[in-house]
Amino acid sequence: MAINVMKNTNSRIGKWAQKEGSAYAFISMYALMFFIFIMVPVLVAFLLSFTFFDTIQLPRLIGLKNYVVLLTQDDIFMKYVLPNTIQFAVIVGPGGYILSFVLAWILAQLPKVPRTIMALILYSPSMTSGVAMTVVWLTMFSGDQNGYLNSFLLGLNVIQEPIQWLQSPQYLMTIMIIVTLWSSMGVGFLAMLAGILEINPELYEAGSLDGINTRFQEIFYITIPSMKPQMLFGAVMSIVSTFQAGAIGVTLSGGNPTPQYAGQLIVNHIEDFGFLRYEMGYAAAVSVVLLLMVLLFARVANKLFASEQ
Amino acid sequence: MKQKSLKKFSNFQNSRINPKGYHPSQLKFYVMLLPLIIIMLLPIIFIFSHAFKPLDELFAYPPRFFVINPTFKNFTDLFSKMSGSGIPVSRYLFNSIVITIVTVAASIVVSSTAAYALSKKKFKLKKVLFSINTVALMFVPIAVTIPRFLIIERLNLMDTFLVHVLPGLAMPVGLFLIKQFIDGIPDDVVEAARIDGASDWRIYYAIILPMIKPAIATIAILTFQATWNNAEISTMYINDESLKTFAFYLTTLTSTASGANAVAGQGISAAASLITFLPNLIIFILLQSQVMSTMSHSGLK
Numbered sequence: 146m147a148i149n150v151m152k153n154t155n156s157r158i159g160k161w162a163q164k165e166g167s168a169y170a171f172i173s174m175y176a177l178m179f180f181i182f183i184m185v186p187v188l189v190a191f192l193l194s195f196t197f198f199d200t201i202q203l204p205r206l207i208g209l210k211n212y213v214v215l216l217t218q219d220d221i222f223m224k225y226v227l228p229n230t231i232q233f234a235v236i237v238g239p240g241g242y243i244l245s246f247v248l249a250w251i252l253a254q255l256p257k258v259p260r261t262i263m264a265l266i267l268y269s270p271s272m273t274s275g276v277a278m279t280v281v282w283l284t285m286f287s288g289d290q291n292g293y294l295n296s297f298l299l300g301l302n303v304i305q306e307p308i309q310w311l312q313s314p315q316y317l318m319t320i321m322i323i324v325t326l327w328s329s330m331g332v333g334f335l336a337m338l339a340g341i342l343e344i345n346p347e348l349y350e351a352g353s354l355d356g357i358n359t360r361f362q363e364i365f366y367i368t369i370p371s372m373k374p375q376m377l378f379g380a381v382m383s384i385v386s387t388f389q390a391g392a393i394g395v396t397l398s399g400g401n402p403t404p405q406y407a408g409q410l411i412v413n414h415i416e417d418f419g420f421l422r423y424e425m426g427y428a429a430a431v432s433v434v435l436l437l438m439v440l441l442f443a444r445v446a447n448k449l450f451a452s453e454q
Numbered sequence: 455m456k457q458k459s460l461k462k463f464s465n466f467q468n469s470r471i472n473p474k475g476y477h478p479s480q481l482k483f484y485v486m487l488l489p490l491i492i493i494m495l496l497p498i499i500f501i502f503s504h505a506f507k508p509l510d511e512l513f514a515y516p517p518r519f520f521v522i523n524p525t526f527k528n529f530t531d532l533f534s535k536m537s538g539s540g541i542p543v544s545r546y547l548f549n550s551i552v553i554t555i556v557t558v559a560a561s562i563v564v565s566s567t568a569a570y571a572l573s574k575k576k577f578k579l580k581k582v583l584f585s586i587n588t589v590a591l592m593f594v595p596i597a598v599t600i601p602r603f604l605i606i607e608r609l610n611l612m613d614t615f616l617v618h619v620l621p622g623l624a625m626p627v628g629l630f631l632i633k634q635f636i637d638g639i640p641d642d643v644v645e646a647a648r649i650d651g652a653s654d655w656r657i658y659y660a661i662i663l664p665m666i667k668p669a670i671a672t673i674a675i676l677t678f679q680a681t682w683n684n685a686e687i688s689t690m691y692i693n694d695e696s697l698k699t700f701a702f703y704l705t706t707l708t709s710t711a712s713g714a715n716a717v718a719g720q721g722i723s724a725a726a727s728l729i730t731f732l733p734n735l736i737i738f739i740l741l742q743s744q745v746m747s748t749m750s751h752s753g754l755k
Contacts, residue, residue, distance in 0.1 A: 175568035189601035339749035374753025
């Protein structure tokens, strides 16, 4: 009815409303939420990164100072946070991704029932997303002799006294990486599995006529090129979940900062400055750096798996 | 020789990708997968086993992996307990259930209506909007916790029920997956209905929705996991204890479990972990075939 009224008053607007208006109506709810909770935050982070803001006074423009301080004076960032983040991201990102692909490929070689059961087992750690598993990890890696790992190693006489796994700087990062890899078979893994199963079997037959003999050649010349879109989707998902997993060190060690900054990742650095020191402008600059890192990783993935048009 | 080639022929399908039945060549894959499956499964089994351990087994030395005398005591303890501020545990669980149901339902409506427009309607900004959403697939929410906090504060959403629901509704992966799935429905179907005089709303409701059940199931699962396991929203935006979630309550247990409250906390937090984990597992098992058929549309070009 509203459309009819509009039609009478102004035929051009009426036509538009009839043709495109309902499309915008359908998209409006999502667009609004997207705008408020994704677009504006990114924009605000970007703007705040050029200011000094302690949440009490209004933000004061200070130009690029936050970035300059971050790159030249923030010892903790340069000495611990950045190397830690790169180490974590490079091992967990590509590591988890390759693991997902290899497992998806192996699963695709099996009949439906065992494949489904095993895919479920491999996927299930990713749905726990931290919270529920904390109890398990805290018990496994507990620092007293009652901890499962300690008790196991003491029993084998590998170690003579219990080790404070989660409090010692030399082990924390390794444990964080293992725990995150354990839960890295997520949505991307399912997408790649579906992608491998979708490939037309005739491609393989044609390939074998063209002289592709080993399964390795098959993977590189047929499987991966035929499922590039899924490979790219999986890559983006694994980049996002890698950076999103950044709080794991704080969860495991029980505090921010982590012991001697051993498990300090860029996400923890943001939280440290934003919510513990209330230097919101500086924290926003670190957020922007993080978002740029994600984009950089995604660009590399895009280069690798973009479909040729 | 002849027999061998014949056998090879009849089993050709079974030694390839997506085989129909068993073939000896699959054995090596089982051997490769088995150790990994066991490693992946151990923590999951541990959640189950740990939750049913009586007190003496929780603190047995040497620690035991499997429960010997299973008991429900941890669960009864959990529900007879009050949190530090006098809120019964069942209240957190009730909050989580209501929040999750509302968020999942809203997320389905919000994402599927937008996906329908992006896939089947023609309008100017269509391409731009979809590519913005594709870039947003790379969005890492944890990076913008601070601006989000400031915005939610400004919008007066602190300490409201809505703050649990709204941020989760903008889910680029969800919109992307449903849109790709709707792309698989031929345009002719929609055109035919339009010629018959069906309105957009009717096309969406009566034609598209019934055809995209797998995609709906997938986004339901993704939203469910993001909401049910969410403790951050309660930590950051909620001060009113009676509005917090079960996942939040679990984090308070694990942070005290290592401290002074260790003895009493262990069993309760093990039980709470299982309660948090179990619904994820059950829902995924029920909907897994739908998820897989959605994932085959997941390609990012």
